[in-house]
Amino acid sequence: MEQVSVTINGRPFEAEVDERTLLIDLIRDEAGLTGTHAGCWEARCGCCAVLVDGGSVKSCNVLALQVDGAQITTVEGLAREELLPFGNGTGVAVEARGVDVGSLHPLQAAFREHGAVQCGFCTPGMLMVLVDLLDRNPDPSDEEVREAIRGNLCRCTGYQKIVEATLDAARRMRAGAPVAAASQHASIEARGHLGS
């Protein structure tokens, strides 16, 4: 067992974990942030992409220990989470994690509007890689967007709407659309082991 200490979406997170714990395991199982998805476990599909110190990495192919001390940003860090009423038909009041739609990152808003999300499984990884892209290239061409997501597989959309959404989001960001820091969004406490 080893101690790992990181920042996730602007908030400190510490855990004592088996040394074999992959970063994706730390994020999903220890911190309870299940927006990051495991698609292939072999760094092919990109569904697991997160930002480590601002750069995208595939969290299924990195040990948590390798990024000890780093600043991690997950998809949950892109918009403000809130607890929303969740109707489950029993009449008992239940709340579930939802998102303040008004706080969506321009990429997320554009994905919604352009139909770039179908099943949604690839979406978090796509978003994190595209946040990385727009951070270093605010005015990418169609080709540059396609190059940027070459490590992200989508079985649903055929990529076209993802590319269009990205170009639109980039336009909005260049025009000054607000992008708040991750730490302003993580309003719901990252929680411990699922079920605990």
Add this chain to the structure above:
Amino acid sequence: MRPFRYVRPGSLAEASAALTEGDGEATVIAGGQSLLLAMKDRRARPGVLVSLRDVHEARGISHEDDGTLTLGATTTYWQLYTHRLDSGAHAILPRVAGEIADVPVRRMGTVGGALCQADPAFDFPLAAVLCDAEVELAGGDGARRLPAAEFLRGPFATALEPGEVLARIRFPASAPTVRSAFVKHRLRRFDSAIVSVGCLLDVDDAGQVTGASVACGSVGPVPVRLPAVEDALVGSSLEEDLADLARKRAADGPPEERANPMIMAGYKRDVLPALVGRAVAAATDGRE
């Protein structure tokens, strides 16, 4: 994965000592992009992982006074891709780094990791052989240097002795008159090469080729140089159709210099001359 102990040495000496203490059970981890795939599959089962993250001697990109380019072994493809290298042969390195896998893998994967993995399809070993690079290995008895071409012994096999750590890779100084090109044939953008070719051409003011280096990847157990093509190019002029010359020479070369691919041999042999031609064309035209 098998459980392991994770060690974080602060220097090459400590890293080498940790490897030696591990007595065959210890393996170095840098970016982990090859190693973790193997560990997840249980193809690699180290009992000790020796992290190079804090080993300062293996970090960084530096330029010596004599023009030598030194890469710390833990330099990531991303650091290499974003480093300003536009003079002579060194300019090929960011281009090679930018064609590997995808951005997230490039942010973690390292040049030292590529050489130590010695996958015949990998691009950085090809670039090292093309540019006559030299590796520096640090072990309990001190450091030793050898040409990258000698370091790469075969598929997934290197000259690393027990207790040794690949510390640095040195690229010799290169004149600004050297043009470079790299072509990588694969079907999906993130795949490793089916066939890759690197080309360096030293061209003087009169348009004469005074030096040539042509190397191919993924067509043999290790990257191979094509001396017959290189000899044909030296002494020729930019006014000739050098791409055609190179392509023909690659196709008609002596059997011992022909590609000896381990898989897809017929296809790779057929495709190699065309790619040699494309690489030479790109180097002469100054385009990719």
